[in-house]
Amino acid sequence: MRKRFYAQRLHVIQTLDTLLYQLHTLSFFLSPSIWLYVCRIISQFHCATPRELDPTLSLRFFYAMLVFINVPIFWNHATRGAVEGRAIILDFIGLSYVPSMFQLFTLDSFIIILQLLLITIAYETSVYHASEEADPQDILLPDFPNSFTIPLFHPSSETLSESPQPSPVLPSDSKMPSHTHGLPLIIDLRFSSIIAHLRHPPHPPPPPRSTSPLSAIPLPNTVSWPLPGMRMLMQAGRQMRDTRAGGNRRSPTTRVADGRIPGAMDLSPG
Structure with a gap:
């Protein structure tokens, strides 16, 4: 089955992942602690591909893992401030001031918000792509209309009739919401959908099975x-x-x- 906007969402995931690695490095430059930096890199390693760790785990588990790893970092920056008192950009260049606790706390908050956003997009993209249903539920692009509607902010019927039609190059789907320019949305993340998903996590789809006829042959190992x-x-x-x-x-x-x-041997008579 063709999955909508799979390549575009992978591009968003890769972009957020690269940005977060840069923010982790910036946080290390402001407060150089190798242990905190290693913890953040390890947590970031699973943010872009959370279901590769274990496809049976829910999104709530990965949220708890991120919070558990970032709490010591928040506590260290909130109580001790910048480590060693100065920030090092290079071996011979430093800042002219000591980073404040507010700067470190703001950067840490921005990092964890982006991490939660990245792991949500990556997890739901993987679940939607691995689903074998004919019409799987897409949390990143819900089908229900916007509940907060004000006529002042919506174009009139005459404006809608004169608006340009969607481009035929883009995939067509009757359930795809679009903005005023007629281009379909790739991600329409709703806070209420995330909360409902965390409170009542659905059963994740099983991992893909091999279609080879030799997959049923018993092997002399005990791995799954x-x-x-x-x-x-x-x-x-x-x-x-x-x-x-x-x-x-x-x-x-x-x-x-x-x-x-x-x-x-050829034995001749004589």
Whole structure:
């Protein structure tokens, strides 16, 4: 099934991920603590691909993980301020002032807000793309209309009739909301949808299964994930054994017409 706006959302995820790595580095420059920097890099590593850690975990678990990792960083910057008293940009260049606690707290708040936004988009994009339903629910682009409607901020019927039609290049979907310019939205994230999703998390879709006929062959291991490399080796070994057995059946060791045995020494009389 064709999934709408999958490539565009991946581009948004990659852009937010790159921006957050830069913000983590900026926070390290302002308050150089290698342990806090490593913790943030480890947490950021799973923000762009949360379901690769475990596809059965819910979005609420990843929210709790981010909060658990960022609480010590908030506490350290709120109580101690900048580490070592000066901020180092390079080995020989520093700032002319000590970063205040408010600057560090503002940067930390901005980082965790972007992390929560990134992990929400990445998780819901992965769930929507992996769903096998005919019409899966898309939290990032809900189908219900805007509940806060004011006629003053909406164009009249005459303006709507004169507005340009959507571009035929873009995918068409009757459920896609669009803004006043006629271009469809890629992400329409609602706070109420996120809260409802966290309070009542749906069951995530199962991981994709292998369609190979050899996936049902029992292997001599006890792991739960498939091993395609091992199946390929077993298939190649079985084909080699079948080839050898077929060659042996096609070339029996029989005597030739002149009474000689193939491979024997040619003994002439005399």
